[in-house]
Amino acid sequence: MGTQGVTGRPPLVSIEHVSQSFGSVRAVEDVSLTICEGEFFALLGPSGSGKTSLMRMIAGFGEPDRGRILLAGEHVTRVPPHKRPVNMMFQNYALFPHLNVFENVAFGLREEGVPKPERSARVDEALRLVQMQSCAARRTQALSGGQKQRVALARAIVKRPKLLLLDEPLAALDRRLREETQEELKHLQKSLGIAFLVVTHDQDEAMMMADRIAVMSAGRVLQIGTPADLYERPVSRAVARFIGDANVIEPEIRAHLDGRALVAVDGTPFEIATGSVRDFAIGVRPEKIRVLEPYVSVPGSVTLDASVEQRLYRGDVTELRVRTAHHVWRAAILNASRRTGFMPEPGERIRIAFAPDDAMVLPE
Amino acid sequence: MKIRPVILIPFLWLALFFLVPLTIVVRLAFSESAQARPPYRPAFAWAEGWPVWLEKAKSLSLGNFEAMLEETLYIDALLSSAGLAATGTALVLLIAYPLAYAIARAPRDRRVLLLTLVVVPFWTSFLIRIYAWIALLKPEGLINYALKSFGLIDAPLPLFGNHLAIVIGIAYSYLPFMVLPLYATLEKLDWSLEEAARDLGATRLRAFWRVTFPQTLRGLIVGILLVFVPALGEFIIPDLLGGSDTLMIGKVMWSEFFGNRDWPMAAALAMLLLCLLAIPLVILRMLEDRRETA
Amino acid sequence: MRMSRFNIVSLVFGIAFLYLPILIVMIYSFNASKLVTVWGGFSTQWYRGLLANKPLMDAAFVSLRVALASALGATIIGTMAALALRRHRRFVGRGLFAFMLFVPLVLPEIMTGLSLLLLFVALDWDRGFWTITLAHMAFTTSFVAFIVDARLADLDPSYEEAARDLGASPLSAFMRVTLPMILPAIAAGCLLAFTLSLDDLVIASFTSGPGATTLPMRLYGQMRLGVTPEINAASTVLIVSVTLIVIVVAWLTRRHRQA
Numbered sequence: 001m002g003t004q005g006v007t008g009r010p011p012l013v014s015i016e017h018v019s020q021s022f023g024s025v026r027a028v029e030d031v032s033l034t035i036c037e038g039e040f041f042a043l044l045g046p047s048g049s050g051k052t053s054l055m056r057m058i059a060g061f062g063e064p065d066r067g068r069i070l071l072a073g074e075h076v077t078r079v080p081p082h083k084r085p086v087n088m089m090f091q092n093y094a095l096f097p098h099l100n101v102f103e104n105v106a107f108g109l110r111e112e113g114v115p116k117p118e119r120s121a122r123v124d125e126a127l128r129l130v131q132m133q134s135c136a137a138r139r140t141q142a143l144s145g146g147q148k149q150r151v152a153l154a155r156a157i158v159k160r161p162k163l164l165l166l167d168e169p170l171a172a173l174d175r176r177l178r179e180e181t182q183e184e185l186k187h188l189q190k191s192l193g194i195a196f197l198v199v200t201h202d203q204d205e206a207m208m209m210a211d212r213i214a215v216m217s218a219g220r221v222l223q224i225g226t227p228a229d230l231y232e233r234p235v236s237r238a239v240a241r242f243i244g245d246a247n248v249i250e251p252e253i254r255a256h257l258d259g260r261a262l263v264a265v266d267g268t269p270f271e272i273a274t275g276s277v278r279d280f281a282i283g284v285r286p287e288k289i290r291v292l293e294p295y296v297s298v299p300g301s302v303t304l305d306a307s308v309e310q311r312l313y314r315g316d317v318t319e320l321r322v323r324t325a326h327h328v329w330r331a332a333i334l335n336a337s338r339r340t341g342f343m344p345e346p347g348e349r350i351r352i353a354f355a356p357d358d359a360m361v362l363p364e
Numbered sequence: 365m366k367i368r369p370v371i372l373i374p375f376l377w378l379a380l381f382f383l384v385p386l387t388i389v390v391r392l393a394f395s396e397s398a399q400a401r402p403p404y405r406p407a408f409a410w411a412e413g414w415p416v417w418l419e420k421a422k423s424l425s426l427g428n429f430e431a432m433l434e435e436t437l438y439i440d441a442l443l444s445s446a447g448l449a450a451t452g453t454a455l456v457l458l459i460a461y462p463l464a465y466a467i468a469r470a471p472r473d474r475r476v477l478l479l480t481l482v483v484v485p486f487w488t489s490f491l492i493r494i495y496a497w498i499a500l501l502k503p504e505g506l507i508n509y510a511l512k513s514f515g516l517i518d519a520p521l522p523l524f525g526n527h528l529a530i531v532i533g534i535a536y537s538y539l540p541f542m543v544l545p546l547y548a549t550l551e552k553l554d555w556s557l558e559e560a561a562r563d564l565g566a567t568r569l570r571a572f573w574r575v576t577f578p579q580t581l582r583g584l585i586v587g588i589l590l591v592f593v594p595a596l597g598e599f600i601i602p603d604l605l606g607g608s609d610t611l612m613i614g615k616v617m618w619s620e621f622f623g624n625r626d627w628p629m630a631a632a633l634a635m636l637l638l639c640l641l642a643i644p645l646v647i648l649r650m651l652e653d654r655r656e657t658a
Numbered sequence: 659m660r661m662s663r664f665n666i667v668s669l670v671f672g673i674a675f676l677y678l679p680i681l682i683v684m685i686y687s688f689n690a691s692k693l694v695t696v697w698g699g700f701s702t703q704w705y706r707g708l709l710a711n712k713p714l715m716d717a718a719f720v721s722l723r724v725a726l727a728s729a730l731g732a733t734i735i736g737t738m739a740a741l742a743l744r745r746h747r748r749f750v751g752r753g754l755f756a757f758m759l760f761v762p763l764v765l766p767e768i769m770t771g772l773s774l775l776l777l778f779v780a781l782d783w784d785r786g787f788w789t790i791t792l793a794h795m796a797f798t799t800s801f802v803a804f805i806v807d808a809r810l811a812d813l814d815p816s817y818e819e820a821a822r823d824l825g826a827s828p829l830s831a832f833m834r835v836t837l838p839m840i841l842p843a844i845a846a847g848c849l850l851a852f853t854l855s856l857d858d859l860v861i862a863s864f865t866s867g868p869g870a871t872t873l874p875m876r877l878y879g880q881m882r883l884g885v886t887p888e889i890n891a892a893s894t895v896l897i898v899s900v901t902l903i904v905i906v907v908a909w910l911t912r913r914h915r916q917a
Contacts, residue, residue, distance in 0.1 A: 368742070378758040388777055463671075465665065482672070488901065536676075
């Protein structure tokens with residue numbers, strides 16, 4: 001399940017069988033995961049998946065009904081937020097309106113009792129890290145959204161927490177700013193060496209920034225792994241569909257032998273490696289499907305006759321929706337290969353092909 | 365359960381200055397008037413304790429309440445108060461609704477200014493503003509004077525010392541209490557709904573009536589309660605703007621207390637008024653609860 | 659958004675209706691003639707008479723002291739009550755508490771005045787400055803609580819959470835973040851309590867005693883006798899001073915406008 005850190009560093013946060021309910025609503029259901037020091041971790045899931053509740057429990061807002069949370073080896077399950085070495089960047093930034101930028105960033109240090117000169121130095125350093133050093137005296141109401149975010153970030157990192165939580169950090173930004181901020185956050189995390197935990201519903205965000213991702217749905221963790229793990233080797237139909245696009249097909253399972261199975265899709269048989277799994281679906285990524293003229297054959301690939309139902313131009317790729325004997329597939333063709341490749345019209349008869357190795361086994 | 369001072373202190377204060385006086389009023393309502401200081405013979409003494417109270421409860425002096433039902437004065441005053449308060453509320457509504465609507469439709473940066481304009485007179489003395497109407501409504505007052513000099517009337521209109529004056533007074537004083545809740549609901553309205561109605565063929569008026577108005581009912585009800593309930597017990601307005609034949613329960617209570625020195629009677633009237641007020645207050649409470657759970 | 663004619667007319671009529679009586683009083687306070695309908699020329703004689711009017715001045719002084727004292731008390735208790743209600747969802751007697759707190763907002767003054775006087779009689783307290791002050795505190799507390807409660811309802815809880823996340827204990831988070839943010843509402847409540855006290859006639863009449871006659875009581879006595887220019891002058895002074903206070907406070911709290 002990928003609980004070992006990618007960085008190979010010791011575990012920092014340990015969440016063990018944590019559950020939380022609000023009345024009759026089960027927000028978090030038996031979740032266990034580990035975040036390692038210096039890791040960029042993401043909790044990914046739609047709204048209602050429990051990711052925010054889980055993050056808040058790590059921060060100290062709300063207690064689990066069952067299970068425990070350990071931070072750097074210590075039980076923090078019932079420790080109040082102001083005593084935890086965890087800091088949060090709130091989704092709405094929550095910058096104190098009656099204090100200016102400098103005072104906002106200094107807030108946490110004042111609570112710690114850090115003496116004035118050191119406080120001043122650390123605030124300056126934090127502001128410089130987020131490139132807001134020229135705005136120290138400004139009132140927070142005068143800042144733009146992106147600037148507010150930097151100040152919120154500075155306010156959290158100035159305390160040198162062991163773990164920084166970021167609640168949907170890119171949700172409020174426009175596309176261009178989002179991409180810039182993604183890179184900056186990644187860069188910042190590497191240079192600070194602090195573990196980051198990002199909560200997001202945007203899978204592109206999670207894939208681009210995180211070292212490891214935990215996919216959540218309805219309060220449970222579906223899978224934990226690196227972006228590549230999740231994309232190439234999803235463990236369930238749900239994960240396959242959630243991360244990227246996938247054609248999820250229920251194949252006809254004909255036989256099992258020695259860790260391999262003989263299956264058939266649309267009447268065409270092929271073998272795939274299944275390990276010990278008996279019952280499963282097949283997932284094929286659209287870009288792994290080759291689109292060919294009707295009578296071309298590709299040895300070693302699964303080839304199916306199809307007709308094109310719909311064609312969607314998307315700038316860098318063209319998506320084709322095609323229909324085979326029993327299923328509807330989505331294929332993606334890079335438009336750059338247009339000149340050399342084959343681009344059918346809707347209504348045309350074609351052939352699609354994919355390598356058996358590209359078929360993902362989805363047990364759940 | 366922790367005892368927090370932030371809850372305890374206000375709680376004790378409210379108990380002392382709200383509950384206790386209420387129980388005293390109840391006790392007084394069942395007492396008899398007497399030539400004494402204070403001018404009543406209490407129905408029971410505090411020191412007597414529960415058992416004695418229960419005993420006495422069986423033979424309480426309902427004299428005050430009987431007198432209330434016998435003397436038409438009190439019933440008349442009650443009915444008259446209800447009527448005047450209702451009419452006043454209707455007039456407030458007539459003025460306040462278009463005003464609140466106009467402010468809600470005004471350009472965003474003007475709205476605060478307009479609201480302030482509406483609220484600022486409220487900060488100035490209630491007494492003075494009612495007094496100002498005396499100068500306007502009297503037979504020799506400004507309104508009659510203006511109408512006469514424009515040749516619109518020969519004899520002065522009876523605008524003072526009657527029901528009309530009281531209704532105008534109520535409408536004038538309680539205007540902000542109706543404008544603010546109405547504005548609060550109007551401001552949050554999705555105007556595109558009214559536009560959609562007009563797109564579907566409704567005239568401006570019908571679109572307003574069938575789409576916008578129902579959405580403001582909540583604010584409307586709050587406003588009506590905020591005006592009607594205090595207006596029922598009004599004293600200053602009927603005293604300054606009314607005449608000898610305009611009855612309002614507030615005035616009657618005052619004269620029973622200060623004029624006749626009949627404290628028990630005044631207390632009994634207060635209890636009656638309270639019972640009457642309880643109805644709209646309970647309605648308000650139910651609406652509040654529904655709003656909070658919605 | 660263009661404004662329709664109907665809306666503009668409503669606005670003009672509504673606001674004129676509100677201000678006409680006030681303006682009349684103010685204008686006629688400068689009328690040399692005693693009659694409302696005759697303009698005898700501009701004069702400030704009535705104002706000069708005001709200062710010489712000792713009972714009036716004494717009454718004004720009493721009103722001021724009562725208003726200050728009761729506003730202070732009402733602000734403290736009212737703010738506490740609003741905090742108790744908003745931040746503690748469950749405690750014994752919460753329903754009763756809310757009822758006791760907000761019912762006085764709509765209760766007719768005559769009821770409040772009567773019941774409070776009876777309280778003082780039962781406690782055998784001499785009526786005077788302190789009974790009026792306490793009585794005013796009693797009824798204005800609800801107004802302060804109402805305003806502060808409305809502000810607390812609007813307050814985004816993430817500010818206080820952020821403070822706690824940054825290392826502040828719950829008490830410190832409240833004092834350093836929440837309190838400053840609700841201060842304008844508390845100030846507004848205090849101002850409201852002050853003006854309500856200054857303005858009150860009915861409750862003061864019930865609960866005052868010898869030597870503690872308030873300005874409205876004094877004015878009322880004279881008003882029953884008819885419209886006189888002295889009252890106009892006194893009224894104008896009151897109107898202008900209260901308006902000035904409101905403007906100053908509004909300007910001061912403007913700088914703390916926040917989400």
